[in-house]
Amino acid sequence: xxxxxxxxxxxxxxxxxxxxxxxxxxxxxxxxxxxxxxxxxxxxxxxxxxxxxxxxxxxxxxxxxxxxxxxxxxxxxxxxxxxxxxxxxxxxxxxxxxxxxxxxxxxxxxxxxxxxxxxxxxxxxxxxxxxxxxxxxxxxxxxxxxxxxxxxxxxxxxxxxxxxxxxxxxxxxxxxxxxxxxxxxxxxxxxxxxxxxxxxx
Ligand SMILES: CC(C)(COP(=O)(O)OP(=O)(O)OC[C@H]1O[C@@H](n2cnc3c(N)ncnc32)[C@H](O)[C@@H]1O)[C@@H](O)C(=O)NCCC(=O)NCCS
Ligand SMILES: Nc1ncnc2c1ncn2[C@@H]1O[C@H](COP(=O)(O)OP(=O)(O)OP(=O)(O)O)[C@@H](O)[C@H]1O
Numbered sequence: 290x291x292x293x294x295x296x297x298x299x300x301x302x303x304x305x306x307x308x309x310x311x312x313x314x315x316x317x318x319x320x321x322x323x324x325x326x327x328x329x330x331x332x333x334x335x336x337x338x339x340x341x342x343x344x345x346x347x348x349x350x351x352x353x354x355x356x357x358x359x360x361x362x363x364x365x366x367x368x369x370x371x372x373x374x375x376x377x378x379x380x381x382x383x384x385x386x387x388x389x390x391x392x393x394x395x396x397x398x399x400x401x402x403x404x405x406x407x408x409x410x411x412x413x414x415x416x417x418x419x420x421x422x423x424x425x426x427x428x429x430x431x432x433x434x435x436x437x438x439x440x441x442x443x444x445x446x447x448x449x450x451x452x453x454x455x456x457x458x459x460x461x462x463x464x465x466x467x468x469x470x471x472x473x474x475x476x477x478x479x480x481x482x483x484x485x486x487x488x489x490x
Contacts, residue, residue, distance in 0.1 A: 318402075319403065339373065418463070
């Protein structure tokens with residue numbers, strides 16, 4: 290029986306940091322953000338639907354989607370975001386499920402699904418355990434502004450597009466507090482994975 294862990298949190302709360310640590314520990318991670326980038330490449334079905342829905346103005350000169358432009362539209366307008374989600378999410382789900390099935394068939398002891406919108410998209414039934422990476426609001430805002438070079442307004446618009454982290458924390462099977470150093474985060478992660486018997490012997 291494969292243990293499926295859903296890794297989630299808020300934007301810039303530290304999911305990628307934790308998922309990189311999980312990979313280092315030998316766990317296979319399927320990343321929803323990565324899948325969401327793959328399914329909108331030129332030539333893909335979702336790409337055509339996005340161009341039809343949002344117009345060619347959201348393309349770069351090389352034909353690829355201009356993610357900054359599309360982000361500015363969808364993180365400032367819920368209706369536009371729903372429109373994009375309705376195009377991208379089904380393709381992301383299909384891709385992630387196929388990857389998960391392949392890992393289960395290959396006999397993986399544990400599979401990690403890194404899904405920022407695990408709760409918002411109602412996907413908790415996909416996983417056996419939910420691991421939430423938590424940070425305080427002010428640290429989340431600061432790290433997001435620093436990482437992406439966003440203004441405070443741009444960063445807040447993205448944070449507001451998701452459930453509050455405190456709500457996610459309440460529904461988690463385990464929480465990593467990522468306010469501190471990466472080393473402190475790694476220690477918490479190891480303790481949880483041991484408790485869940487998630488690591489290969
Ligand atoms: C709007 C897009 C083009 C912006 O691209 P950009 O490269 O700037 O951001 P990236 O994709 O790396 O996402 C960064 C973070 O933003 C948050 N986020 C992304 N999309 C959404 C969304 N629709 N709703 C809420 N939060 C979101 C997530 O926390 C994600 O980790 C892109 O995020 C996108 O296509 N989003 C729709 C698909 C989606 O929901 N992806 C999230 C996981 S499936
Ligand atoms: N414990 C930490 N101490 C200092 N900086 C950190 C720590 N954890 C993460 N960061 C930094 O904070 C930023 C956000 O972390 P990360 O990219 O892992 O978040 P994320 O949840 O994957 O974000 P997204 O939802 O946008 O994909 C990054 O610049 C990262 O280097």
